[in-house]
Amino acid sequence: MEGQLSRPVAGAVGGSAALLAATLLLPPVRNVLGLAAPGPLGWALLGASAISSVLVNRLLLPNGVTRAQPSAAADGAPGRGRVARLLPASLLGRLRAFPGPA
Numbered sequence: 001m002e003g004q005l006s007r008p009v010a011g012a013v014g015g016s017a018a019l020l021a022a023t024l025l026l027p028p029v030r031n032v033l034g035l036a037a038p039g040p041l042g043w044a045l046l047g048a049s050a051i052s053s054v055l056v057n058r059l060l061l062p063n064g065v066t067r068a069q070p071s072a073a074a075d076g077a078p079g080r081g082r083v084a085r086l087l088p089a090s091l092l093g094r095l096r097a098f099p100g101p102a
Helices: 007-025 027-033 040-063 089-096
Strands: none
Touching: 007 027
């Protein structure tokens, strides 16, 4: 069911959101877990990271980033044909130019 939200995934997301809300909004849960409520700077960082992840996704998708799907070779063997790129070729070339570990 690619592209659709299944019931188990929706349940997991809902449960995670409820637990996150409880840890932020209920002081007894926060105290048991030993957490501190985020201050204004913390909330700003949280919001900025959420927005930047969406922006990076939107910037990469139209620029040649494809899903990683195994493709079949001419002999029909899976995974031995052309591999889908996760990064544009120009960016991949620049990353490969960096020196490796010593």
